[in-house]
Amino acid sequence: MGRRLWGTALVLLLVGGARAEDQLHVEIHGSGGRGYQIAVQRFIVSEGAEEFVEPFYRELANALEFSSVFKVVDPEAFLEPQKTQDFGAPIIPCDNWHAIGADALVEGRLERVRGRLRARFRIWDVLRCRQQGQREYLEDVPEALSLLARRLADEIVERFSGRRGASATQIAFVSDVSGNKEIYVMEADGSNRRRVTDNGSVNLFPSWSPDGSQLVYTSLRGGGFDVWTLNRGQGQSKRLLREPHQKYRGVWAPQDGRIALTMHRDENTDLFTVRKSGRGLRRLTTARSIENAPSWAPDGRRIAFVSDRTGSPQIYIKQLKSGEERRLTYRGSYNASPAWSPNGDWIAFAAQTGSNFDIYLIEPESGYTTPLVVHPRSDEGPAWSPDGRKVVFSSSRRGRKELYQIDLDGRNLRRVTGDFGNCSNPAWSPWID
């Protein structure tokens, strides 16, 4: 099963990029090894930027490893100087790099230009001894050092794999660390947590707009659950709709300004879509059963959702144009929280056994199902990284609910929150430029 997953992931890597010919072939073994060994040299610095070299190196190395595409070669093994000697030279001693197991090399220069930080770098395919790309970044403030390093890492990942990395993205989630459930945002690696709602009520289900500038979330503020939108620049929330009915879990469509949500009306819970302006409310489902938990397909033409029309919660897919609804899950008596992967190949969902959930992946066409996270304690609420390489979810394996990430092949399980109350409802941001 693991092999099957990797087969799919590998194909995507190879066909994913426009510059596929220039890319190395990633050799990912069935056992799930990392694709590349990469050597990162300490960047050359100009005067005034010395203090940034080490933190920049660490951030870059961490972000490259975060991708799961690269393994950073131990600098101690270097035959060459650890520091870039002559940035801009037409060739590098590839044999020496190859000898220590490096498939790729990053070298660069870091300088201060009128208060801004400039990073220039080149990446090398050591095997073919060919420059794989170069780029220059300019950031306004040195505080953006970490972001700069992560953006650089994500681009390096793209040059070698065809798919951009996701280290420079964010995760919105719910935590009750303040005493009630508020929405927070943190970096993809779990650092820099900050609160985005502060209303003392119950806040749930954050979802990002396609450009990352807005969040839609559910709040009990004002009495009764309702869907609110929040412009991240302004910090002012407003209700999406005026209808006095209970509404929750607004989910932004990947391409446009539509939002799918659940509304309870006339003693019936159904799915609706509405434009982000709050206009154009359209009812999607009409069954007398519960229909909720929408997740958009990346093409915006289908929605996965949960219905208990057969007596237990199961996952269905609706074609928006034809209106056709098709049942997807048949195994088990409680399948919920569908999350469609960014490339459309998988739907992650939570399946209940006893009183605990495990996380599975299912192919929306074939129905082929494979476990992703199975543990005696509960694992819930899966959400995908924008590059589709990782799933973030909440787990109660250490008692309180905490957020974890895992690679699509089931490797690199990593806890991203700790000592922060109960954390749940993770939503991974799109790439934010």
Added chain:
Amino acid sequence: MFKRILGVSLLAVALACASGGGSGSSMGSGSERAKPRSDPGLGDRGSRSGGVEISSKKFRSVYFDFNRSALQRRAKQDLNHNAQVLRERTNSRVEIQGNCDERGTEEYNLALGMRRADTAKRYLVDLGISPSRIDTISFGEENPSVRGHSESAWAKNRRDDFVIR
């Protein structure tokens, strides 16, 4: 099947506690909870303090089986009682608050709590209470009356509360 029986027997214990100490366990918190829609949220009214009771004045909370919204015999008796309270207080409106235990997903439990509130409302309307006097709301799993991860805690949390508005 065993679980089902266990659940029912625990439910009976829970109900015995709830009705035995019914007026005592309301302990004035009912009045604090009497204006839920103007409240900022649940944080201020008990979920933080580890659970509160709940149905205000002379109302009784109504309990449900796991993942169900059907009314059991005991639930109907309690609803009959609540209907009588409403008949005696012709000017009052009631808000039925549907709740779930912590199992299940948060979003499904929001819908299930609403279904539980709707079920009780329909029953009261069938008993002659005007639907215009009844509001419904769901708190899903966000307002447990009892903290804990045991069947006995869950049984007390799968409930409708009745609050005078």
